[in-house]
Amino acid sequence: MAITPSSDDSVLLRTEGRAAYLTLNRPKAINALTHAMVLRMGEALEAWQADASVQAVVITGAGERGLCAGGDIRAVREAVISGSPRAAAEFWRDEYILNLAIARYPKPYVAIMDGIVMGGGVGVSAHGSVRVVTERSLVAMPETGIGFIPDVGGTYLLSRAPGELGTHLALTGTPVGAGDAVLCGLADHFIPSEDLAAFAEALATDEVATALKSFTAPVPAAQLADQRVWIDECYAADTVEEIVARLRQHPDPAANATAATILTKSPTALKVTLAAVRRARELPDLRAVLEQEFLVSCSGLTEPDLAEGIRAQVVDKDRDPHWVPAALAEVPDSAVARYFSPPREGERHNYLGRLFA
Structure with missing residues (x-):
C-alpha cells in the first residue's frame, strides 16, 4: 500500500536504500505525540x-x-475539562494499537532513544526489536506525577524488569540513563550520541547486525544495580503505605529520599499503579497488558487527579498539584478495584469497549 500524502509535517517519512526513516518532528514540544x-x-x-x-x-x-x-497531555486535559473524554480514549486506543504493532513488527524496528524518552516515547521505542540508548538518554514512565498510571505497555515492560526495579520506576517516575535502561529491559544497545548520524546512515546500506557491530560501545554501568538490595527489599511489600514505611526505615539515605519522592505523587495513581504492575506480571503477553491499561486509563479519565496533575506540571507549571484524596490512607481498596472492573453499559467510563477486536 502507498502512504497517503500529508500536509502535516509532524512526522517525516523517507526511504533510503534498504531502510525507511521515521522522524517525529515537533522539536519545540520534544516531539510529543498527537493523535x-x-x-x-x-x-x-x-x-x-x-x-x-x-x-x-x-x-x-x-x-x-x-x-x-x-x-500530548495538554490535549488530553482539554478533552477532559471540556467534557469530551471520548477524544482522549480514542487517542489512547490508536496509540496502544500502534504500540502492539511495533512489538509485533516483522522487520527490524530500530529506535534511537537519544535524549528524553518518556511516557508515550517509551511506547514507540521500547517495544521495538532494536533499542539504542546514548549517554544523553533519560528514559522514564513519569505518569504518577500527573495523576495517571503508566500505560503504552509500560506496565508490561516494568513488570518484567529484574526484581522490584520496575515497581520502583513505576511509582517514582524516576528517569534512568543508558546503563539502567538496559538493566531494566527498556533498551539493548549503547551508541555514543556523536555516532548516531553515521549509524543511522549505515542502516541504508548495511544489515542491522552489521551496523550495530560497527557502532555499539560498552554499556555504561547501571546505577540501580548498586541499589537493588534496598529496592528489592522495600518494594516487595504488599501496599504503597508499607513500601513507604520500609523506605523510611531503611538505613540507606537513598531509600529515605525515595520515600519523600513517592509521597509527592498522586495517592490514587500510586495505588492503582502498584496494582497494575503486579497484575501485569500475571498476564501472558503485551496485548493482554495493553487491554488492562486501556481499561485503567479510561477509568481514570474523569477522576480529578489527571486534569489537576497536568495543570500543575505542564499548564500552570506551579508543581503544586492538589490531589483528591490527598493521602494514601484516604484511598480505599474499593476505589482501586474500580479501575480494573469491566465497565457496564451506560457507565461514564465505557467509552470504547475492548481495545482489540
Whole structure:
C-alpha cells in the first residue's frame, strides 16, 4: 500500500536504500505525540511492512532534546475539562494499537532513544526489536506525577524488569540513563550520541547486525544495580503505605529520599499503579497488558487527579498539584478495584469497549 500524502509535517517519512526513516518532528514540544502523529506512524509502518525494498525501519526525534517526551497531555486535559473524554480514549486506543504493532513488527524496528524518552516515547521505542540508548538518554514512565498510571505497555515492560526495579520506576517516575535502561529491559544497545548520524546512515546500506557491530560501545554501568538490595527489599511489600514505611526505615539515605519522592505523587495513581504492575506480571503477553491499561486509563479519565496533575506540571507549571484524596490512607481498596472492573453499559467510563477486536 502507498502512504497517503500529508500536509502535516509532524512526522517525516523517507526511504533510503534498504531502510525507511521515521522522524517525529515537533522539536519545540520534544516531539510529543498527537493523535494525528500516531495514525500517521501506523499507516507508514503498515506500508513499509508490505514494501519488500524496506528491510528495516528507523525512528528518531527531531531537535536536540530527545526522541519523544510522551503523549500530548495538554490535549488530553482539554478533552477532559471540556467534557469530551471520548477524544482522549480514542487517542489512547490508536496509540496502544500502534504500540502492539511495533512489538509485533516483522522487520527490524530500530529506535534511537537519544535524549528524553518518556511516557508515550517509551511506547514507540521500547517495544521495538532494536533499542539504542546514548549517554544523553533519560528514559522514564513519569505518569504518577500527573495523576495517571503508566500505560503504552509500560506496565508490561516494568513488570518484567529484574526484581522490584520496575515497581520502583513505576511509582517514582524516576528517569534512568543508558546503563539502567538496559538493566531494566527498556533498551539493548549503547551508541555514543556523536555516532548516531553515521549509524543511522549505515542502516541504508548495511544489515542491522552489521551496523550495530560497527557502532555499539560498552554499556555504561547501571546505577540501580548498586541499589537493588534496598529496592528489592522495600518494594516487595504488599501496599504503597508499607513500601513507604520500609523506605523510611531503611538505613540507606537513598531509600529515605525515595520515600519523600513517592509521597509527592498522586495517592490514587500510586495505588492503582502498584496494582497494575503486579497484575501485569500475571498476564501472558503485551496485548493482554495493553487491554488492562486501556481499561485503567479510561477509568481514570474523569477522576480529578489527571486534569489537576497536568495543570500543575505542564499548564500552570506551579508543581503544586492538589490531589483528591490527598493521602494514601484516604484511598480505599474499593476505589482501586474500580479501575480494573469491566465497565457496564451506560457507565461514564465505557467509552470504547475492548481495545482489540
